[in-house]
Amino acid sequence: MSAPVNCLQLDVGNSSAKWRLVRDGRVVARGVYRAHDAESQAALLACAEQLDAIWVASVAAPAAESALTALLVRRWGVAPWYARTEARTGTLSNSYAEPGRMGVDRWLAMLGARDLEQGRLCVVDAGSALTIDIVAASGQHEGGYIIPGPALMERALLLDTDRVRFEENVGYALAPGRSTAEAVRHGIALAQAGAVTLALEQAGTEPLAVFFCGGAGETLMRLIPRAGHWVPDLVLDGLAAMAALR
Numbered sequence: 001m002s003a004p005v006n007c008l009q010l011d012v013g014n015s016s017a018k019w020r021l022v023r024d025g026r027v028v029a030r031g032v033y034r035a036h037d038a039e040s041q042a043a044l045l046a047c048a049e050q051l052d053a054i055w056v057a058s059v060a061a062p063a064a065e066s067a068l069t070a071l072l073v074r075r076w077g078v079a080p081w082y083a084r085t086e087a088r089t090g091t092l093s094n095s096y097a098e099p100g101r102m103g104v105d106r107w108l109a110m111l112g113a114r115d116l117e118q119g120r121l122c123v124v125d126a127g128s129a130l131t132i133d134i135v136a137a138s139g140q141h142e143g144g145y146i147i148p149g150p151a152l153m154e155r156a157l158l159l160d161t162d163r164v165r166f167e168e169n170v171g172y173a174l175a176p177g178r179s180t181a182e183a184v185r186h187g188i189a190l191a192q193a194g195a196v197t198l199a200l201e202q203a204g205t206e207p208l209a210v211f212f213c214g215g216a217g218e219t220l221m222r223l224i225p226r227a228g229h230w231v232p233d234l235v236l237d238g239l240a241a242m243a244a245l246r
Contacts, residue, residue, distance in 0.1 A: 002246070004052035010080075011105065011235045012058035012068065014128055016040075020236060021047045027233075036063065045075050054080035057239045059103050065246035083108060083242050090114070090245055091139035106131050106144065108238030112166075112231070113211045114139060115241050120208040123234065124196055124221075128152060132199045134208070147195050150216055153188045172219055192216075193223040200226065 003025065010033070011018040020030040024062035033044045040147055058065050065082065072080050083106040088098045096102050105220050109123045110133055118137065125131045126149060133144035148156065150172065170181045174190055177183030200210070212221040221228045231237070 006048055007053045007055060008047065008050045008051050008072075008076075009236050009239055010054070010056045010068075011239070012056060012060050012065075013105075014060060017068075018236070019044060019047070020233065022240070035067065041071075045071075048076075051076045051078050053243075054078050055239050056080045056082045056134070057104050057108050057235055058082060059105050081243070083239055088244055092135065093138075093140045095141040095143055103131075105235050106133055108236075108242060109211075109213055109234045110135050110141065111236070111241050112234040112238030113209075115237065116211070116229070116231070117209045120206055121201065122203065122208050122210045123186070123211065124212045124217065125214040125226070125234070126150075126192065126212065126216035126220045130192055130195065130214075130216075130220075132196060132202050134199075135198060142200050145199055147192075149214075150188050150192060151244075153191065157184060172223065174223055187233075189223055192220055196220065196224055197226075 005024060007022045009020050009022060015034070017033040019033055020027050023027070029047050031043050031047070032040060054076070054148045071078055072078065083104055085094065085099050085102045087094050089107070089111055092114050094102060094107070105125065109125050113121050113123050114135065123133045128151065129150050130147040130149050131144060134142040136142055139149045162198045170185050172189035173186050174193065175186060177186040188205050210226065210228040211234060212218065212228050212230050213232055217232070218230050221230055
């Protein structure tokens with residue numbers, strides 16, 4: 001797939017989508033789109049007068065994808081290309097018996113990290129779910145983990161416990177909490193950071209580079225006393241890498 005002059009790239013999750021406009025290989029605009037938010041929709045549709053290509057990484061339901069496709073085609077007359085998880089993309093090899101069952105965001109994040117690091121690596125994507133994936137230096141996916149993210153953990157706790165309630169807005173830290181709010185948020189931080197730390201221990205002693213992405217990725221990286229790389233556009237970088245191989 002030849003490099004387009006004006007390319008809109010979207011990373012579509014369950015509730016919102018990150019987008020960036022790439023012109024001649026440079027990111028010139030970016031934003032967040034929500035399907036039922038008129039302001040964010042207007043910003044997306046005003047990002048360019050014309051487009052040469054639209055590339056999409058999506059974990060949304062088919063109906064949401066269809067609605068997004070219709071919106072984009074109406075505005076620009078360009079049919080979007082949707083990336084899909086493959087058994088092999090470039091030097092990256094899938095470990096799943098049914099490759100299509102792996103979320104494309106995980107696959108593309110690994111592909112983006114692979115462009116940055118040819119040795120063994122780990123991708124930590126902290127969004128609605130916390131995903132942790134290990135890739136060997138050969139490009140073989142060794143396996144991974146899917147864990148509820150901070151917001152899902154907090155929601156589950158509040159739904160199923162009558163007396164765990166708070167109104168304070170406190171941050172995530174690892175010190176023991178001295179209020180219900182701190183105990184919940186710090187407990188979630190401990191669970192998230194502990195999961196990543198244990199996953200890295202399970203990965204063995206062979207060195208590996210660790211890449212963080214996702215809405216909570218930078219915060220999580222600061223909680224873990226191990227060097228890591230914060231790459232917020234890792235999924236979109238992987239999307240561009242996959243498109244370049246077409």
